[in-house]
Amino acid sequence: MGPGAPAIAPGYPHALAIPTRWKDNDVYGHVNNAEYYALFDTVINAWLINEGGLDIAAGTVIGLCAESHCDYRAALTFPETVTAGLRVVHLGRTSVRYEIGLFSQAAPEPAATGWFVHVFVDRGTRRPAEMPTRLRASLERLRIAELEETPAR
Amino acid sequence: MGPGAPAIAPGYPHALAIPTRWKDNDVYGHVNNAEYYALFDTVINAWLINEGGLDIAAGTVIGLCAESHCDYRAALTFPETVTAGLRVVHLGRTSVRYEIGLFSQAAPEPAATGWFVHVFVDRGTRRPAEMPTRLRASLERLRIAELEETPAR
Amino acid sequence: MGPGAPAIAPGYPHALAIPTRWKDNDVYGHVNNAEYYALFDTVINAWLINEGGLDIAAGTVIGLCAESHCDYRAALTFPETVTAGLRVVHLGRTSVRYEIGLFSQAAPEPAATGWFVHVFVDRGTRRPAEMPTRLRASLERLRIAELEETPAR
Amino acid sequence: MGPGAPAIAPGYPHALAIPTRWKDNDVYGHVNNAEYYALFDTVINAWLINEGGLDIAAGTVIGLCAESHCDYRAALTFPETVTAGLRVVHLGRTSVRYEIGLFSQAAPEPAATGWFVHVFVDRGTRRPAEMPTRLRASLERLRIAELEETPAR
Numbered sequence: 251m252g253p254g255a256p257a258i259a260p261g262y263p264h265a266l267a268i269p270t271r272w273k274d275n276d277v278y279g280h281v282n283n284a285e286y287y288a289l290f291d292t293v294i295n296a297w298l299i300n301e302g303g304l305d306i307a308a309g310t311v312i313g314l315c316a317e318s319h320c321d322y323r324a325a326l327t328f329p330e331t332v333t334a335g336l337r338v339v340h341l342g343r344t345s346v347r348y349e350i351g352l353f354s355q356a357a358p359e360p361a362a363t364g365w366f367v368h369v370f371v372d373r374g375t376r377r378p379a380e381m382p383t384r385l386r387a388s389l390e391r392l393r394i395a396e397l398e399e400t401p402a403r
Numbered sequence: 404m405g406p407g408a409p410a411i412a413p414g415y416p417h418a419l420a421i422p423t424r425w426k427d428n429d430v431y432g433h434v435n436n437a438e439y440y441a442l443f444d445t446v447i448n449a450w451l452i453n454e455g456g457l458d459i460a461a462g463t464v465i466g467l468c469a470e471s472h473c474d475y476r477a478a479l480t481f482p483e484t485v486t487a488g489l490r491v492v493h494l495g496r497t498s499v500r501y502e503i504g505l506f507s508q509a510a511p512e513p514a515a516t517g518w519f520v521h522v523f524v525d526r527g528t529r530r531p532a533e534m535p536t537r538l539r540a541s542l543e544r545l546r547i548a549e550l551e552e553t554p555a556r
Numbered sequence: 557m558g559p560g561a562p563a564i565a566p567g568y569p570h571a572l573a574i575p576t577r578w579k580d581n582d583v584y585g586h587v588n589n590a591e592y593y594a595l596f597d598t599v600i601n602a603w604l605i606n607e608g609g610l611d612i613a614a615g616t617v618i619g620l621c622a623e624s625h626c627d628y629r630a631a632l633t634f635p636e637t638v639t640a641g642l643r644v645v646h647l648g649r650t651s652v653r654y655e656i657g658l659f660s661q662a663a664p665e666p667a668a669t670g671w672f673v674h675v676f677v678d679r680g681t682r683r684p685a686e687m688p689t690r691l692r693a694s695l696e697r698l699r700i701a702e703l704e705e706t707p708a709r
Numbered sequence: 710m711g712p713g714a715p716a717i718a719p720g721y722p723h724a725l726a727i728p729t730r731w732k733d734n735d736v737y738g739h740v741n742n743a744e745y746y747a748l749f750d751t752v753i754n755a756w757l758i759n760e761g762g763l764d765i766a767a768g769t770v771i772g773l774c775a776e777s778h779c780d781y782r783a784a785l786t787f788p789e790t791v792t793a794g795l796r797v798v799h800l801g802r803t804s805v806r807y808e809i810g811l812f813s814q815a816a817p818e819p820a821a822t823g824w825f826v827h828v829f830v831d832r833g834t835r836r837p838a839e840m841p842t843r844l845r846a847s848l849e850r851l852r853i854a855e856l857e858e859t860p861a862r
Contacts, residue, residue, distance in 0.1 A: 266728075267728075268728060268730070269726075269727060269728065269751070269755075271727070271747055271748075271750070271751040272582070272588075272747070272750040272751045272753075272754040272755075273582055273588040273590055273591070273747050273750060273751075275582060275583040275765075276578070276579055276581060276582070276583070277459050277460070277581040277582070277583065277585050277634075278459075278465055278467070278526075279583050279765070279766050282441075282444070282578075282579040283440060283444065283468035283471060284437055284438070284440035284441040284443075284444055284579055285437070285579070287436060287437035287440055288435075288437040288730055288731070288732050289730075290437075291435070291436065291437055291730070291731040291732060292728070292730040292731045292732075292787075292788075294731075295731045295787070295788065296728075296731075296787075296788040299788050300788065306430050306431075306734075306738070307430070307738050312431055314431070314475070315436035315475055316474070316475055317472075317473065317474050317475065318436060318472070318473050318475075319470075319471070319472045319473075320470070320471050320472075321469070321470050322467070322468055322469055322470065322471075328583075328751075328754070328755075329751075329754065329755040329758055329759065373431075419575075420575075421575060421577070422572075422573075422574060422575065422598070422602075424574070424594050424595075424597070424598040425594070425597040425598045425600075425601040425602075425735070425741075426594050426597060426598075426735055426741040426743055426744070428612075428735060428736040429731070429732055429734060429735070429736070430734040430735070430736065430738050430787075432612070432613050432736050435731075435732040437732055438732070441577055441578070441579050442577075444577070444578040444579060445575070445577040445578045445579075445634075445635075447578075448578040448634070448635065449575075449578075449634075449635040452635050453635065459581075459585070460585050481598075481601070481602075481736075482598075482601065482602040482605050482606065583765050583766070584765075584771055584773070584832075588747075588750070589746060589750065589774035589777060590743055590744070590746035590747040590749075590750055591743070593742060593743035593746055594741075594743040596743075597741070597742065597743055612736050612737075613736070618737055620737070620781070621742035621781055622780070622781055623778075623779070623780050623781065624742060624778070624779050624781075625776075625777070625778045625779075626776065626777050626778075627775070627776050628773070628774055628775055628776065628777075679737075
């Protein structure tokens with residue numbers, strides 16, 4: 251992906267370019283498996299903050315991770331820039347299930363796919379709380395039609 | 404867990420004490436979800452190296468992560484020491500499926516549980532390769548009986 | 557260091573055993589240089605919380621890093637446990653300068669030495685604030701006599 | 710910095726845009742101090758690989774960090790994109806001293822400045838080794854005139 255080209259991830263309504271970092275590579279020369287989840291976290295929370303109005307410093311409702319998963323198909327390697335695709339496959343009143351695809355530069359198929367469940371909670375009590383209207387509206391924009399959904403595993 | 408007490412994780416044949424680090428905590432005051440996988444990685448690879456004879460610098464066979472998963476049940480928080488329990492639920496010729504439980508100090512139930520699949524490959528070609536005898540024997544010691552296995556999800 | 561042995565770091569009043577993690581190792585097979593600072597942070601903040609009563613979630617005074625430095629002398633490698641030594645070389649009204657030594661198992665000389673300056677600030681305004689009495693008292697216990705101090709660089 | 714705009718860091722011949730990640734933020738709501746060094750590492754090694762021909766997987770000469778330092782002046786916060794400026798202030802036969810400036814979006818003054826010393830060594834013996842011609846030439850392009858150099862501290 252050239253600098254300045256908009257990030258595109260086939261099958262995902264939103265995409266974000268995330269450069270790898272030197273220390274992402276582990277001793278086997280590729281991005282460490284745990285770092286894939288740091289990329290998941292990044293594309294998700296950047297969306298929630300920038301588009302959904304999530305206030306991580308002072309908002310009363312915050313999102314906590316309840317479940318995450320990743321299938322690793324191909325290696326990612328520093329210094330490449332990864333494109334992270336994001337879509338919503340289930341949107342409840344207090345929770346959302348995202349699917350994420352991580353794409354290597356120039357590869358049409360994702361190097362990894364995964365899912366991530368956010369439960370929204372009250373910052374103080376940490377009890378489930380309805381997501382704010384603006385945040386919910388931003389997630390609606392990432393929904394894909396039923397037919398496109400990944401079958402339940 | 405007092406210093407020096409052997410790490411114990413009910414239901415897991417092996418356990419390792421892993422202190423949290425300052426930067427594990429994210430902006431919401433608890434260990435970040437991606438770091439849980441760094442703990443998975445650590446208990447697994449420490450076992451492979453110390454007990455299985457894995458040579459991460461020069462061995463011809465290395466283990467790559469094919470799939471990982473985590474269910475988050477309770478928060479972990481710096482500066483606590485986490486006990487990571489490890490067991491093997493499937494042991495093939497070239498792959499192994501581990502289950503991991505992360506326990507907070509003084510809590511009988513795990514704060515998180517997950518699984519992790521290693522595929523062993525030739526370091527050069529990255530094609531699946533049979534795991535060395537000593538490594539396999541070390542994994543046999545972590546197997547739990549069929550009846551104890553977590554049902555397929 | 558055997559499990560359960562108290563951590564000892566020659567020249568440092570306090571020492572903490574910190575196991576390395578799998579992903580600390582970078583592509584060259586040793587703990588990445590940036591992770592040394594994560595170890596600095598960990599020995600310092602664990603002390604402030606456990607001994608100094610620092611309340612990272614709700615306290616009105618927090619410590620921010622103003623300056624840090626590290627000299628790398630020898631490699632650290634997963635899965636070894638590192639012993640982090642901590643001492644205080646300057647203690648002001650609102651700031652403290654620590655020196656840290658990271659020791660490999662069985663090595664009498666540190667693998668790395670560094671310093672770290674904390675400025676204590678009001679959590680809300682982020683303006684310098686006097687450190688609480690208990691916290692200050694805990695830092696007094698880490699002071700070394702003038703003669704032992706590292707000469708200014 | 711808008712997407713696609715070339716990264717610019719006043720006073721530094723090279724600049725790289727590096728987005729922050731969710732887990733860079735620590736419990737105090739800003740990028741953790743150790744992560745600044747991960748950004749240093751990234752701008753440096755991306756240059757060495759892309760411009761200097763450094764082969765991190767198989768090259769006979771590799772760069773190890775001998776010393777690093779950071780002065781923190783202002784906070785960086787996820788989800789902002791940081792601009793990392795890079796310059797060379799000393800270039801020896803087997804070592805190089807870089808200076809790095811990290812710039813927040815829209816701020817003319819760096820949020821942090823630091824230095825980093827690489828010693829080039831033989832991958833096998835880890836003894837100092839002359840840097841390859843192409844790599845050295847790439848570092849020459851980052852040199853700044855004597856008068857611009859930061860005075861010794």
